[in-house]
Amino acid sequence: MITFEQVTKRYGDQTVAVDGLDLTIASGELTVLVGPSGCGKTTTLRMINRLEPASAGRIAIDDRAIDSLDAMTLRRGIGYVMQHSGLFPHRSVFDNIATVPRLLGWKKPAVQERVHRLIETVGLSPSLATRYPHQLSGGQQQRVGVARALAADPPILLMDEPFAAVDPIVRRRLQDELLDLQARLQKTIVFVTHDIDEAIRLGDRIAIFAVGGRLAQFDTPRNLLAAPADDFVADFLGRDRELKRLALLDVRQAPRMHAPPLVDNDRAVPEAKESTVHDWVVVHDNAGRLLGWRHRGASALQPFTDTVSPTTALDRVLAAALRSPIGVVPVVDDDGCLDGLIGPAELRKALA
Numbered sequence: 001m002i003t004f005e006q007v008t009k010r011y012g013d014q015t016v017a018v019d020g021l022d023l024t025i026a027s028g029e030l031t032v033l034v035g036p037s038g039c040g041k042t043t044t045l046r047m048i049n050r051l052e053p054a055s056a057g058r059i060a061i062d063d064r065a066i067d068s069l070d071a072m073t074l075r076r077g078i079g080y081v082m083q084h085s086g087l088f089p090h091r092s093v094f095d096n097i098a099t100v101p102r103l104l105g106w107k108k109p110a111v112q113e114r115v116h117r118l119i120e121t122v123g124l125s126p127s128l129a130t131r132y133p134h135q136l137s138g139g140q141q142q143r144v145g146v147a148r149a150l151a152a153d154p155p156i157l158l159m160d161e162p163f164a165a166v167d168p169i170v171r172r173r174l175q176d177e178l179l180d181l182q183a184r185l186q187k188t189i190v191f192v193t194h195d196i197d198e199a200i201r202l203g204d205r206i207a208i209f210a211v212g213g214r215l216a217q218f219d220t221p222r223n224l225l226a227a228p229a230d231d232f233v234a235d236f237l238g239r240d241r242e243l244k245r246l247a248l249l250d251v252r253q254a255p256r257m258h259a260p261p262l263v264d265n266d267r268a269v270p271e272a273k274e275s276t277v278h279d280w281v282v283v284h285d286n287a288g289r290l291l292g293w294r295h296r297g298a299s300a301l302q303p304f305t306d307t308v309s310p311t312t313a314l315d316r317v318l319a320a321a322l323r324s325p326i327g328v329v330p331v332v333d334d335d336g337c338l339d340g341l342i343g344p345a346e347l348r349k350a351l352a
């Protein structure tokens with residue numbers, strides 16, 4: 001657990017970079033610091049490993065004030081990943097990753113084993129070990145940066161815009177890999193970004209900072225999107241806030257259409273019994289398996305282009321509903337049985 005109590009950082013020219021910060025970062029969680037450029041994210045991060053001293057207030061790790069530790073001891077427990085990997089250009093990948101274990105005086109075989117294990121952990125090919133940083137792609141460099149930060153197995157990992165300089169496709173892959181890594185390693189990660197989408201994808205909790213180093217809101221992505229504290233936060237989350245909320249929910253959290261016009265194909269259903277509210281019916285067989293839909297009174301069955309499962313995210317359900325000629329999407333469970341219909345009205349209820 002990392003705690004900030006009334007922490008302020010004033011630089012020499014009187015710029016207030018962080019203003020009276022109270023924040024508790026839980027162990028084993030990925031906490032994202034997000035906000036516009038210049039709002040004090042990097043400063044906050046660098047105060048944790050004392051690369052910047054705080055001007056006022058108290059920072060503690062597991063209730064021990066960081067000032068009570070010597071800087072070497074403190075930093076041994078903290079890995080640090082920067083935007084431009086910060087790799088040593090004249091050292092090979094292997095030597096970069098081996099930096100901290102060697103500083104700590106590990107024996108050669110232990111260093112070897114650790115470096116090779118980490119190269120695998122971050123998804124790099126072992127053949128890259130002898131390359132130099134300039135012979136790597138941006139994504140590969142960032143992976144080496146993460147491996148180097150993890151080398152001494154620190155409980156805390158600080159990451160300052162680590163994926164900002166790579167293209168969107170590689171960034172997405174690196175994000176997935178980080179989530180995967182975190183599921184296995186359960187580090188206390190403090191991750192800085194200015195990209196709200198990245199924050200929502202990665203964060204267990206998100207701290208939104210405003211210019212002037214003020215913490216505007218600190219909560220889970222779901223809670224932030226459901227209830228932004230003020231106009232600044234709402235604005236920062238974006239006008240598509242509802243779509244972002246849908247992306248964090250799945251079909252299990254949405255109701256099904258009430259009294260859907262369903263027809264069992266194997267039974268003769270009189271026209272009068274069919275829905276008069278909708279001009280279509282959804283057809284299933286007598287085992288409950290989806291067959292398609294047809295216009296009321298017509299006999300020609302049409303297939304659905306999209307069906308969704310109980311674990312489909314609701315933003316994808318919305319897209320499927322917009323594509324559907326009848327405006328609703330059938331939910332098909334793992335046994336292939338029809339589990340109701342979802343349309344825009346049900347999505348609205350899921351957000352309510």
Ligand SMILES: Nc1ncnc2c1ncn2[C@@H]1O[C@H](COP(=O)(O)OP(=O)(O)O)[C@@H](O)[C@H]1O
Pocket residue numbers: 011012013015016017035036037038039040041042043044
């Ligand atoms: N070494 C420094 N000296 C003076 N001002 C600084 C220094 N580093 C950062 N600042 C200022 O402090 C504020 C916060 O900077 P920073 O923490 O880097 O923000 P962010 O990472 O959110 O972009 C900015 O106004 C920046 O110009």
Ligand SMILES: [Mg+2]
Pocket residue numbers: 041042043
């Ligand atoms: Mg920064």
